[in-house]
Amino acid sequence: MYARSRSERVLYLFVLPAMAVYLFFYIFPMFQGLYYSMTDWNGFGTVMHFVGLKNYWHVLSDPHVLTSIGNTFIYTVVVTILSNVIGLALALMVEKRTRENNIFRTIFFTPAVLSPVVISFVWKYMYAPNSGVINTFLSAVGLGSLGQDWLGNPGLALSSVMFVPLWQWGGNVMIVYLAGLINIPMQYHEAARIDGVNYVQHFRHVTLPLLMPALTFNFVISTIGSFKTFAFIFIMTNGGPGWSTEVLTLTVYNYTIYSPQFAYGSAVAALLTIFVVLFSLVELKILTRGEVSYS
Amino acid sequence: MASAIQVSRPNMRRSGIFLRSVLLIYALVILFPLLIVILPTFQSVQQSSQGILSFPKQLNFSNYANAWEQSHFLTAFRNSLIITGSTLILNVVLGALASFPIGIRGHNRLFKSSFYVFIVGLMLPFQAVMIPLYHLMGRVLKLTNTLPGPIFVYLAMTLPLSIFFFTQFIRTIPPEIEEASVLDGCSYFRMLWQIYFPLLRPITATIVIENMIFLWNDFLVPLLLIDVDRLKPIMLTVYVFFGNYSNEWNLAFSVLVLSALPFLLLFLVLQKQFIEGLSAGAVKG
Numbered sequence: 286m287y288a289r290s291r292s293e294r295v296l297y298l299f300v301l302p303a304m305a306v307y308l309f310f311y312i313f314p315m316f317q318g319l320y321y322s323m324t325d326w327n328g329f330g331t332v333m334h335f336v337g338l339k340n341y342w343h344v345l346s347d348p349h350v351l352t353s354i355g356n357t358f359i360y361t362v363v364v365t366i367l368s369n370v371i372g373l374a375l376a377l378m379v380e381k382r383t384r385e386n387n388i389f390r391t392i393f394f395t396p397a398v399l400s401p402v403v404i405s406f407v408w409k410y411m412y413a414p415n416s417g418v419i420n421t422f423l424s425a426v427g428l429g430s431l432g433q434d435w436l437g438n439p440g441l442a443l444s445s446v447m448f449v450p451l452w453q454w455g456g457n458v459m460i461v462y463l464a465g466l467i468n469i470p471m472q473y474h475e476a477a478r479i480d481g482v483n484y485v486q487h488f489r490h491v492t493l494p495l496l497m498p499a500l501t502f503n504f505v506i507s508t509i510g511s512f513k514t515f516a517f518i519f520i521m522t523n524g525g526p527g528w529s530t531e532v533l534t535l536t537v538y539n540y541t542i543y544s545p546q547f548a549y550g551s552a553v554a555a556l557l558t559i560f561v562v563l564f565s566l567v568e569l570k571i572l573t574r575g576e577v578s579y580s
Numbered sequence: 581m582a583s584a585i586q587v588s589r590p591n592m593r594r595s596g597i598f599l600r601s602v603l604l605i606y607a608l609v610i611l612f613p614l615l616i617v618i619l620p621t622f623q624s625v626q627q628s629s630q631g632i633l634s635f636p637k638q639l640n641f642s643n644y645a646n647a648w649e650q651s652h653f654l655t656a657f658r659n660s661l662i663i664t665g666s667t668l669i670l671n672v673v674l675g676a677l678a679s680f681p682i683g684i685r686g687h688n689r690l691f692k693s694s695f696y697v698f699i700v701g702l703m704l705p706f707q708a709v710m711i712p713l714y715h716l717m718g719r720v721l722k723l724t725n726t727l728p729g730p731i732f733v734y735l736a737m738t739l740p741l742s743i744f745f746f747t748q749f750i751r752t753i754p755p756e757i758e759e760a761s762v763l764d765g766c767s768y769f770r771m772l773w774q775i776y777f778p779l780l781r782p783i784t785a786t787i788v789i790e791n792m793i794f795l796w797n798d799f800l801v802p803l804l805l806i807d808v809d810r811l812k813p814i815m816l817t818v819y820v821f822f823g824n825y826s827n828e829w830n831l832a833f834s835v836l837v838l839s840a841l842p843f844l845l846l847f848l849v850l851q852k853q854f855i856e857g858l859s860a861g862a863v864k865g
Contacts, residue, residue, distance in 0.1 A: 295768050296681035300694055303678035303739050310736035311701055314712035321711065328715070375606070378599055391851050392607045395614070398847045398854070400797030402815045403840045406822055407613050410829070418616050452610070457858075464859030513705045515800055520819070537707040541804075547711050558708040565703055 315558070321551035328547035340552040350553060353524075353531045356443060357560070360532060361511040364450050368507050369500070371451060372458025377488075379459070380466050390463070393456035401453070405520035408449045412436045412521070436522050439529040446530050449517050454510075458503050465499025466492070501572040505565050512561045533557040621834040647821075647834035655810055656817040657842070662727055663802075663813055664795040667734040668788055674735070675742030675787065676780060680772045682743070683750025684758055695747060701740030706800060714804055729805045730813075734795055742787045749783040750776065786857040796843055814839050 322340055326333040344350045375393055379386040396404060411418045412435035420432035435445040469492065477491045493500075515534040518524065524531035524539075533553060540550025621643050647653070678698075682691045713733065723729035753776065761771045777784075799815040806812055812820065818839045825832045847854055 292768065296685060297690070299681050299768070299772075300678045300691070303674040303743065304694060304697075306674065306732065307698065307701060307736045307739050310713070310732050311704065311709055312697070314709040314716060315704060317712035317716075318708060328711075378603055389603050389607060390855065391848075392610055394851075394855060395844070395847070396610060398793055398797075398843060399840055400799070400815045400818075402797070402799050402819055403836055406818070406832070406836055407617050410617060410833075411613050418613070452613075456610070460855055460859050509703055513707075515707075534705065534707045537710060541711050541714060547715075550711050554705075554708045554711065557705055558703075561705055562700075562703050 318551045318554055321547055322555045324548055326548050328541075328545040336548075340548050341556070344549055344552050344556070349528050349531065350536060352528045353533050353536045353553075354556070356528075356530060357512065357532045357557075359443065360447055360514065361508060361564075363447050364454075364511045364514075365504060365507040367447075368451050368454050368458050369503050371455040372503065373462050373496075373500075375455060375459040376462035376466060377492075380463065390456075390459070393459055395456070396453040397457040399453070401516035402520065404449060404453050405517050408452075408517075409436070409521050412445055437526055439526045442522055442526060442530045446518055446521055449521070450511070450514065454507070458507070461499050461503050462496065465496045469495045497572065501569065504572060505569055508568055509561055509565050512557065512564070533560075617833050618837060620829045621837055623830055643830045643834040644838065647831050647838060650825075650831070651817055651821045651835045651838075652809060653817075653835070653838055656812055656814045656839075659727065659811055660796060660813040660815075663730055663734065664792060666727075666731050667738065667795055668791060670731070670735050671738050671742050671791060672784060672787065675739055675746055676772065676777060676784075678739075679743050679746030679750055680768075680776060683747045683753075684755070686751060695743070698740045698743045701737070702744065706737065710804060717805055724805050725808050725811060727811060730801050733801050733805070734798075737801075738791045738794070741790065745783050745787050746780065749780060753779055782857075782860060785853060786860050789854055789857045 323335060323337055324333045325336050325339075379389050379393075414420065414432075414434040414437055417435070419435065420429075423429055423432045433441060436442050473491050473495065474487075477487050482490070513534060514532060515538070518530055518532055518535055519538070522530040524535050534557065537550050537554045537557065540546050540553060622640050623643075624640055678694075681688075682695050685691050686695075717723045717729055717733070721729075723732065757775060758771065761775055766775070797815055799813075799819050802813050802816040803819070806816065809817075818835055821835050822832050
């Protein structure tokens with residue numbers, strides 16, 4: 286018994302290296318950031334006073350930060366919902382394992398292995414106002430009047446930006462739904478067919494409830510990923526025109542690099558963290574309540 | 581795999597045509613932007629001024645040659661290989677090591693709470709740690725403008741996902757395996773690498789693919805930590821190159837294509853493993 290418990294202690298050492306790296310390079314800085322957010326530190330001097338929640342009131346009364354929060358929420362809700370609609374529709378359409386469908390799956394998934402950096406430059410080129418692909422194409426087919434300054438028009442820029450993650454991630458969401466569809470036992474589909482249900486009833490009462498684990502996964506992953514989005518907006522619009530596409534990750538970046546005000550930046554970062562954690566946990570709670578098991 | 585829903589025959593043919601057209605249109609929407617950026621890379625500078633949709637008269641590889649040279653492509657590629665490769669290896673070794681006790685001793689309070697501590701990292705945005713990390717790496721540890729700098733940060737960022745996947749997988753392995761090896765007098769260390777690790781192969785594939793896509797393609801961490809050219813990984817190089825050559829689309833897009841090509845080829849060769857690996861992770865998770 287003594288020998289056993291002694292060798293058991295080795296197990297604690299197993300966790301140690303990963304835990305040390307993770308705590309030191311991720312969790313410790315996070316708490317440090319929380320502390321900065323309650324000081325008046327500008328990032329360079331050695332002067333640092335504790336100011337409580339003052340920075341939070343400051344950033345929350347800044348109309349630019351409020352716009353940034355609003356855009357972050359619009360982006361997250363729209364991208365999460367639409368990427369799931371697209372991904373689920375694609376999965377249902379290519380579900381049958383034929384050679385043709387395999388080719389479609391590969392094509393749909395391809396953008397997901399590319400860097401957001403690459404994708405952003407490709408779409409910046411697509412959207413460019415004068416020499417851009419979309420506008421050139423529109424005028425080539427005589428629809429030049431439909432041409433837009435896709436990224437330069439404040440009313441249009443956020444929509445143009447949000448299209449890009451949908452384009453890139455639709456196929457990725459599809460893959461998860463396909464895995465979920467394969468896991469549905471055949472007998473449920475057969476039972477429904479014998480009962481003579483139509484397509485909509487079948488989807489509503491058989492396929493969708495059994496797809497809930499995949500749906501939960503996709504929703505939570507898309508929500509977290511959308512809150513964290515950076516490269517697309519940083520490269521395509523850098524938050525502009527004006528503040529029309531500014532999101533929280535960009536606000537933090539600007540407070541770090543361009544006009545270093547570490548205390549304000551840390552407060553915005555803390556708000557972002559609270560949003561991500563709160564939203565993904567609530568979402569997880571609601572969605573897992575809807576999961577069923579027919580066995 | 582039979583189709584889930586059967587429809588009567590004439591209906592099926594009509595809906596089949598409709599379905600196929602929708603899929604074809606969507607495939608075009610995906611492929612068109614990816615293919616159109618190849619056009620300017622073969623155009624000469626004079627030709628590109630005539631408009632982007634003019635087809636190159638002959639295949640002109642000089643843009644690629646110039647882009648290769650001026651972006652120091654090989655250096656960037658090497659840096660990316662070092663950063664991605666080292667992170668992946670350390671990630672799998674440290675991740676498996678940490679997940680083993682958490683997986684087989686799930687009832688232990690300390691292991692249980694370490695699992696939750698790691699899971700928090702799945703939600704934490706990089707921006708939450710960016711400012712303190714910038715300070716820590718730059719002024720305390722002097723790890724900015726080194727390759728180990730981003731490797732450590734990436735390791736901390738990718739461990740939560742690996743530990744989540746590894747732990748879930750280890751929990752499905754029957755405890756009899758452990759009991760049998762304890763009776764044989766096997767140490768925990770040998771038990772992990774010789775008995776458990778081979779069983780973890782499918783989930784290891786998922787972890788490697790998932791992390792590889794992120795590591796190879798990220799530019800935010802190096803953007804923060806590296807500003808000397810000879811240490812920049814590939815995506816940061818592309819970003820900087822586009823800034824410097826924003827008026828020369830031909831060159832800029834050549835670098836873009838070059839940067840995307842290796843990973844795209846890897847994906848096309850291993851697409852079955854990629855897609856199966858990623859779906860395995862999603863279902864197990």
